[in-house]
Amino acid sequence: MTWSSALAPLRNRNFAWYFASRFVNTLGNMMASIALAFAVLDITDSPTALGQVLAAHTIPMVALLLYGGVIADRFPRTLVLQFSNVASALSQGAIAVLVLAGHAEIWMLVLLSIVHGAVSGVGFPAMASALPQLVPRSDLQPANALISLTRNGMMVIGPTLGALLVVTVGSGWALAVDALTWALAALLLVPVTIPPKESAGEPADTLRELREGWSFFWATPWLWIVVVGFGVLNLIHAGAWSTLGPAIADDTIGRQGWGFVLSAEAAGFLVTTVVLLRVRLERPLLLGMLGVLLMAPPMLILGVSPHLVGLVIAAFAAGAGTEVFGMGWNLAMQENIEDRMLSRAYSYDALGSFVAIPIGQIAFGPLAAAFGYRPVLITSAVAYVVVVALVLCSRSVRTLPRAPVSEPAPAAQ
Template identity: 50%
Template sequence: MFAPLRYAAFRRLAAGRLVNMLGNGVAPIALAFAVLDLTGSVRDLGLVVGARSLMNVLFVLFGGVVADRIPRRVVLVGSNLLGALTQAAVAALVLTGTATIPLLLALSAANGVVSALAQPASAAATPQTVPPELIQPANAIIRLGMNAGMIGGAALGGLLVAAVGPGWGLGIDALAFAVAAVAFIGVRVPVPKATRAGTSILADLREGWSEFSARTWVWVVVLGFMVLNAVLAGGVNVLGPAVANETIGRGAWGVVLAAETAGMVVGGLIALRIRVRRLLLLGVACMLADSFLLLGLALAPTVVVLVAAGVAAGVAVEQFAVAWETSIAQHIPADRLARVYSYDMLGSWVAIPLGQVAVGPIAAAIGTRETLLVLAALVVLSVIGMLSSRDVRRLQAGDATAANGTAMAKPADREPGHGDAAAPAEPPVRT
């Protein structure tokens, strides 16, 4: 199960993404309560988190082109250093009491640009660090590490916000970016070769679009997640903290988010072992469980109910995440993988800002409980829509070598002596 850890580039990539997710577990809680402390407005919170998501949407295609043109290690290191700077600035503003909504909007937008540059490179680098036959366990291990980081980050974020305030949580996120940049220095993978010298960005984007649109199962799932991610971003990330503030408390909300990630860890262990031919079908069907947390917030916002719903959703989400990453890596050529991921991310994220910004006014108009129930119904409908596609239901796990031509790590990157017994070293859910 842990054979991918024999490869040095993979270990360093996994370590960097683990640290990224530790910071990412702290940051949403800290930022949410920083904005609520500043203005008390759910609308303002939606605007701040929506600004980051909007920049993700606008720049992710450019990030995919960059990751297919220049060494992915350079992209990962540079983007994480920029992320450290933007989050350090946010932390300084909050800690000194000089934060304003316009400043937080600007810095949140800048951090969204940085994330848009990093994510296609990070996703596309994974299958280049291991042999093709190890892509599924490699994805599962990456996810295990990321989820372990999220568990610690969410719990730490809740504790920091409750004990010393949200500014320190944002400072921890800045530090995590810097540490991850150091880890990514060791991620040496082949430089993409298929992008022709002198081709324009537009030509590269057209080539990536051809790969993306040629596979029905790809764009159907992306359309489904356009709805699903917008719903979860508004329901869990915006209404969730507001409901928690009035019911279970801030510290307990951190526990709920940590419980969801604990479920992802369990799901990752299951995904390491599971072997089914129709892996994507299983993963998509499991996403029905994403409605549980929304229903819990609407109908029974208690710690017991929300923790149980979070664990169940986490286990299910991880089945999809590993199924999706494995399917993409096995069926998309390696030299175009980052661009396909960028179209995937664009489609999956494009409605997130709308969900984050619109959910506050909708809740004010019809009520928070009613809004959460509508969002839960939309989760179910989006999953049914994805499953209605024959291509999604029938896609089978294939031979990665034949389908993808993925470049494995060079022999020099493999370091025996850190074998299967070694312990495993990041966006939605699929964000």
């Protein structure tokens, strides 16, 4: 794959506008996470209150993912995204106004976070499934890589920009900037035109469409096996790495050292994305699951001997492997699932993958207190390897190939 072919999706008018929208949206999201955290802490100085505000966003988002999949398979996906972006701009803008005016209270932020989480749940399946309607199948890998490049780049600089805004002008103005990015993301989608959906000839019935989505999900072995596996893997990752990691770092490599580790992980994402712009990924799920396996070593090092250099190297490799999986998973979904079912498939994927994350966040602290950090982390690393191995026992996962290019390219219009 040449650099010309790697950048080919950007010559497609529809994808170029969609890419610009995702770029702006991702930048705002990366800044907003740190801005909202400090806005809450400015009001109460209570980590518990911050957890309540974050949970108020997560719970309705997860609860509405399935409904979002139905909506995105029923209506034009760009329209669904525009609605989600505008509603997010209004909810974030309301939080910013309350914070800037000095009238913000936790219950207000909780209510507005519920609204923001709900519209995010509706919009996520549309965002995940829009790409195959914008580029020809032959351009799916470079298009996904360009989107990943944006996301991973923003993972590196977005929180820094957010922190800079918080320090210089305050968390309220940082949230206001985030609200503007949501509005701009919606505006950038206006020029995107995609073919209208073909009518199935049946009246809309949400429950029937949900059942149809579930039947497809359960009848596709590689799909549900990977999702079930990731339900457990994400639980382990959220508990062992994201929750226990900072606590161990505080007593060993230090907070700045933990920052270096997370930056190395983000660098692994970024470097691998650039590689995948040029290298075609065959056997997407086999290579993806083998890549995910690289998350076990940093957890093991964290539990056995948390030295900075070893953790940085292992985190970089884990980030690279995780990015290989992300690319492989998107290609598997986009190339092997028909368009009319794709949003619902993504919604069941997200629900199964995300639903156990809060369990890991809540459970691993008490587990470490009861049994010690070292045994919990070593057990977590071993369990991670076992789950990946069980997923790879499925022949449908190991042998799923890249789909052949057969359909004509979508018009650039």
